[in-house]
Amino acid sequence: MKIGATSFKPDRTQQNLLLFSVFFVAAPHLLNLGLGIVLYFSLLAAWRFASGYRPALQPGRLLLFVLTLTGAALVYVDYHRFYGREAGSSLFLVGLGLKLMEMRTRRDVYLVVYLAFFVALTQYLFSQSVALAAYTLAAVGLLISVLIGLNAGPVLSLKIQLKMAAVLVAQAMPIMLVLFLFFPRIAGPLWALPDDPDTAKTGLGDIVEPGSISRLVLSREPAFRVDFEGPVPAPDERYWRGPVFWHTDGTRWTLPPEEGRHDVRAPEFAGTAYRYTITLEPHQNRWVFALDLPKTFPGELSLTREYLLLARQKIGERRQFTITSYPNYRTGELSPAERDLGLQLPDEPSARVVRLVERWRRSSSDPQGIVNKALHHFREEPFVYTLNPPPIPDKPIDTFLFKTRKGFCEHYATAFVYLMRAAGIPARVVTGYQGGQWNPVGQFLEVRQADAHAWAEAWLPGQGWTRIDPTAAVAPHRIEQGIDLDRQWAGQAAGFSPVQRVLSDTALDFHDWYRRVRLVWASIDHAWNQWVLSYNPEHQKQFWEALGIVDWRGLITWLAALSVLCGVLVGLCIRPRRKPETIDPALKAYSRFLKKLAKRGVIKRTGEGPRDFALRAASERPEAKENIGAITALFLEVRYGQQADPSDIERLKQRVKAFRL
């Protein structure tokens, strides 16, 4: 196809529509790319907009060259390379902006539009949310309307242009759906993206120290979502196990370096089994959070001796696993190495710790009794559960236990483990998530980063490792109701003056409304994850099997059936309108006549009347003047005249048949 390479001046409305669409397409990259790149692109777009009104502003070749160098330099300064997700997308954005500046021919405009399509695609490297999908669909519609305007010229109004584009997009949707469902899926990501070291992440970390969990508590980001296939555990059973910490230097608790395989002693399980599918958000670690304790899980996961599930690779994208867990379990004996780890203390306990522990030991000889004494201690002494504990620079556990007594779950868990170890009971700190919000709309449990929690495990003879949550002793509501983000926001507003209290009431009302919106939105997002993003080769195979497709023959049968169905539907829509035209034999003959002329380059325009056309055709093909005139006259007589004679139709047919050019 030849696209005019001549100088091209689009109508100003069309150009502004193009600029708007391009800007619309690029806008989501504001969240993904460096500010410099975004500003650079916006500047170029604004420049182009301005030069639509004052052509003198159009940059010359030298300036363009400098701009190109600047753009490349910006990318390099930001990312130190030209490949990879961020750098590559930036480079595309820079290219799009530069191409805007040198839109001179019609071909350039097409190039800009196609580049914009590509830039829209690069956004999926950063996010695949349902919101982005809807946004991209709108962006594609806009770009199509630009193409329509480009081809139709100024005849169409903007409204019609947009309407036509919307209709086109809507018509493309079923095709998109069929391709999505039936095009063979490829396992894993299509292309491997290099690890981006600076990718920010929220979530549990690989150390525990004061503040490591409470920093998450205002984060509404989901950590994972769970669909249960049966009963749902009660709130106080919802402990989602994450990394387990043995080693401490007195302030921070750290994970041992990556260890070899251990023999995992299978615990004995009893009681209700919970079977569920967990959809994990990416968190850049190998941990798979499972309900205490997992029994069956997919083969690609492995279980550590701390009963933590590990994936083979870091969870860098959203993953799904189906797991069965039992809340009642009994682990076996303790190995000497584990006993040593479980009793490790960074230094000699202070005198007051020794005194406290000795008092417990004296009154009760068995470990369970000591545990109860310790929990009693937390419950009866004036301990406060707070999000904003005072900072403790030195000897945090000792100071917390005897002086400040204000802490969050990590303070209680670490202090409790310290006390147990001082009393000679093997203990360790477990981090993970506790609770979660039941979404009644989507019927699933959503666990957010704010639900991050730390608790303790003590090894008791006869029971093995037993979960003990000292936070529950101090703040039972944390365990029973979960972290209530909305109340916390309002609580921060409540406080000092009456005005602020009124405001906080409004805030509560607003949050009530907001909570409902959030629930609906979360279930839409979850459904999107379940049905669209997790549609992998395995799911596709299941879907095909449900349709009875076992091999390529079945697939072709289905596709053929779908095409026939589409054809019938389209046919039904179109036929009634064509009916009156196709019946008239005179028109049929005349159409043949038109076709013959069209082959020789004489084409009748849509709105052109037959007589006008005959005059034009005769002047273009003078040698056929007589025939053209006679055929047209016959046709007019038959079609519009008063008494149509059947013999006239025959004569018309004959003449058209004999008509040669």
Place this chain on the structure above:
Amino acid sequence: MRNVLNRLFHTANTVILGKSRQIRLALCCLLARGHLLIEDVPGVGKTTLAHTLASLLGLNYQRIQFTSDLLPADIVGSSIFDGKTHTFHFQPGPIFHQMILADEINRSTPKAQSALLEAMEEHRVTVEGETRSLPEPFFVIATQNPVCQIGTFPLPESQLDRFLMRISLGYPDSRSERALLKGEDRAVLLEKIPICLSADELLTLQAEVKTVHVSDPLLDYLQALIRFSRESGHYEYGLSPRAGLALLNAARAWTFMEGRDAVLPEDVQAVLGPVCGHRLRPVASGATNADVIVAPMLEQVAAV
């Protein structure tokens, strides 16, 4: 009969120079029993055109100059007390003529405008409780200044709809203008032109126009045009059924003047602009030129 029409046409062309399409359209309007609206700047020959037609057809002719203080009674007439007989006599207004030239109709108030427009639609007037018929044939040529000029009351859409056609004369080309400048005074010329057609003959012609054949395929095309005006989104509102009828009548008259007995798509296209231009308002542009307004209809609706 057709010879008469041809002679009429040619004679008119000698008075109004270089405006044969407009003269044809005016005659077509007359044959279709419709009224004509001429919109143009002053001095391009609107009045002369009306006067010429009246003289050629031998119709009795009256000109009403519309001014801002014109009252309905000035148009339809009123009763006057006769001192001798001690009775009231109805003094007919200028409307009781066969051909009315309503000059600069948009200079007067809507009240006076509506008095004329009612008469145009009903072919009769009601004065002081008594209904009086207007003479036949009855033909109104109204002229108006472009609406953007000062001191005008633009006709509302409902009243514009009463006019079968709206045409504009435009400036003459340089050759016609030269001929005009060189030639005789138009007023003298008007005195001299012969009557080509009597009122009765005109009525017969008008009746004959009604017999011009319209086939179903032609009606398909006409309806497609109307549907396009309503559904394409080019216009703020589509053509009314009355506009459809007007289009059909005008196309018949045009066909009759062409000397054929069945309407062709080209006949509809020839009158589409003058008949529909003032009844449509394009969404995208503020175009007032009839041919520009109907261009999308002509280009996009299949004509066969």
